[in-house]
Amino acid sequence: MKIDNLPDVFMAAMPVLKTLEDGSFEAYFVGGSVRDILLGRHIHDVDIATSAYPEEVKELFDKSIDTGIKHGTVTVLYNGESYEITTFRTESGYQDFRRPDHVTFVQNLDEDLKRRDFTINALAMNTDGEIVDLFDGLDDLHHQLIRAVGNPETRFHEDALRMMRAVRFMSQLKFSLGEKTEQAIADNHELLKKISVERIRDEFVKMGIGPNSREAFQVFLDTKLSEDVPDFEGKSELLSVYPKLQFSPTLETSLWSIIIILLKIQNDKIGKFMRDWKNSNAMTNDVEQIVAFFDLLSDHVPSDYELFITGKKTLLNTIDVAHILGQPVDSEALVDRYLALPIKNSNELAVDGRFLIENGVRPGPKLGKLLNEIKQKVISGELENTEDAIGEYIQA
Numbered sequence: 001m002k003i004d005n006l007p008d009v010f011m012a013a014m015p016v017l018k019t020l021e022d023g024s025f026e027a028y029f030v031g032g033s034v035r036d037i038l039l040g041r042h043i044h045d046v047d048i049a050t051s052a053y054p055e056e057v058k059e060l061f062d063k064s065i066d067t068g069i070k071h072g073t074v075t076v077l078y079n080g081e082s083y084e085i086t087t088f089r090t091e092s093g094y095q096d097f098r099r100p101d102h103v104t105f106v107q108n109l110d111e112d113l114k115r116r117d118f119t120i121n122a123l124a125m126n127t128d129g130e131i132v133d134l135f136d137g138l139d140d141l142h143h144q145l146i147r148a149v150g151n152p153e154t155r156f157h158e159d160a161l162r163m164m165r166a167v168r169f170m171s172q173l174k175f176s177l178g179e180k181t182e183q184a185i186a187d188n189h190e191l192l193k194k195i196s197v198e199r200i201r202d203e204f205v206k207m208g209i210g211p212n213s214r215e216a217f218q219v220f221l222d223t224k225l226s227e228d229v230p231d232f233e234g235k236s237e238l239l240s241v242y243p244k245l246q247f248s249p250t251l252e253t254s255l256w257s258i259i260i261i262l263l264k265i266q267n268d269k270i271g272k273f274m275r276d277w278k279n280s281n282a283m284t285n286d287v288e289q290i291v292a293f294f295d296l297l298s299d300h301v302p303s304d305y306e307l308f309i310t311g312k313k314t315l316l317n318t319i320d321v322a323h324i325l326g327q328p329v330d331s332e333a334l335v336d337r338y339l340a341l342p343i344k345n346s347n348e349l350a351v352d353g354r355f356l357i358e359n360g361v362r363p364g365p366k367l368g369k370l371l372n373e374i375k376q377k378v379i380s381g382e383l384e385n386t387e388d389a390i391g392e393y394i395q396a
């Protein structure tokens, strides 16, 4: 099979491959970008594999960085873009079911493709757009199947994260799992315990925000992979409630928020739950705000002041979460009300603490209280947002 009219990302990288070929080495596009071009998906970056050793790659290009030279990867800067070029390799010496301990460079593409996780990820494309398909990856793309290259048990023992990758590709690509591949996950799910939470989380999130997250979640639970991820109490509840979602979340904050809402995790436990998954403080904050505002929305129509405190980002994210959960909310009315607020954040208030002090208010706790009172009055429309009006109010 040959692909004509390669997308711009590939054309931009073509001179890099040609440079390798001119140096009498082999060079191919490999991995996810080849899979994605065949599926018509958006391609964010391309990976390049070559017969050249890392030192040889570096000699061919003016600018390069040793990104993972131990694993055979050199990043080359070309025309303002960076390209990862990896020497053909096998991955002998896997330790602890994690990343390869050491790699062995090999001279042919076949060996390199053989070490890859799934048949749809073991495709290569040369500079003429011709596809190299040693493991019926094209057939599997056609049948929308995720199948391990060779023996799935071996592949998962080499790198247990691949079991999570399998379910996340299910979700992202709307594919099914091959029978043997699914069985091997069910038989080996405990290997996932060896994998760092961060790497599991990244795959978990990709699974959760993929278009087929419901089916992927089901397999994630059925194969018991879910038992080997952190703090996943209430997983059976999640299984019964997840199908009630109107559609898959596309935002990471929405994903965490709906899981927390569906599992009924209490306010004071959200921080721990998020930390157990090694989420950042910023992500945790965002999610806490969304869940709190969702609770408020379920309870009553928010006041103007509550809308102000919530802010635009949380408001929009909470509306997203409510829609995904099928919770009725008059989003247009809420957004209109927010947009009509006299001020939308504290910086827009015409006065600050200094203004109050200059107008005779003594520094101290009362000043903060007064400032808040002014803010509330401005938001409710009782007080005009000008220095004059506020100055008068203070004097009164």
Ligand SMILES: Nc1ccn([C@@H]2O[C@H](COP(=O)(O)OP(=O)(O)OP(=O)(O)O)[C@@H](O)[C@H]2O)c(=O)n1
Pocket (backbone or CB within 6 Å): 030, 031, 032, 033, 047, 115, 116, 117, 118, 121, 122, 159, 161, 162, 165
């Ligand atoms: N545990 C892994 C990770 C990666 N790969 C191989 O390395 C390629 C690139 O890996 P990566 O960028 O992580 O995944 P992609 O398949 O490219 O998917 P994405 O679009 O998410 O980048 C994969 O296609 C696959 O051939 C593998 O065999 N085993």
Ligand SMILES: [Mg+2]
Pocket (backbone or CB within 6 Å): 031, 032, 033, 047
């Ligand atoms: Mg990739």
